[in-house]
Amino acid sequence: MRNLALGPGTRVTLHFSLRLPDGELIDSNFERDPATFTVGDGNLLQGFEQAIFGLQEGDRKTVVIKPEHGFGQRNPNNIQEIPRGQFDAGLQLEEGLVLSFADAQKTELPGVVKRFNDDVVTIDFNHPLAGRDIVFEVAILKIEPAQVH
Structure with missing residues (x-):
């Protein structure tokens, strides 16, 4: 030792x-x-x-x-609303689903589906x-x- x-x-x-x-x-x-x-x-x-x-x-x-x-602290600016049309039509959305996105630098960024409807999907990019x-x-x-x- x-x-x-x-x-x-x-x-x-x-x-x-x-x-x-x-x-x-x-x-x-x-x-x-x-x-x-x-x-x-x-x-x-x-x-x-x-x-x-x-x-x-x-x-x-x-x-x-x-x-x-x-x-880190939760940042409300890390919660984004994305038009439903930007998601694959066959994607089965559900609350809590983790999806992978790419930022402007093509870095992988995970986001969690918080809620959704026919028009918009709310994604939380804060660390869980x-x-x-x-x-x-x-x-x-x-x-x-x-x-x-």
Whole structure:
């Protein structure tokens, strides 16, 4: 066991879980292989990384991540009304259906059908976890110096 603390310049292997405050499980790898990533490589949102800075191998921590440090606040401008005619006539629309759209830069952008009628479809482009507190639990298995390429 090393005495290296998790932070910039480190590579970490960990188990994690994400839950809503009511206990609903969003994601977990405690029952699967651990995740390994280099701090700052974008695999973990910055707010989640910063919440576990300073932890060492063998540490376990549970922390509540507020929306501004997690998936962001809900933005009403991310809810768009799109004419029904722009959708494939054979598409079976239903509330909660996730559809893939392309933005101006051709980047894939998921949107959730909120409601629809014969004229318009309301799509929510907010992240499904936007505006929610997230209970983040981690168990640090290994910390090592990051390899510089």
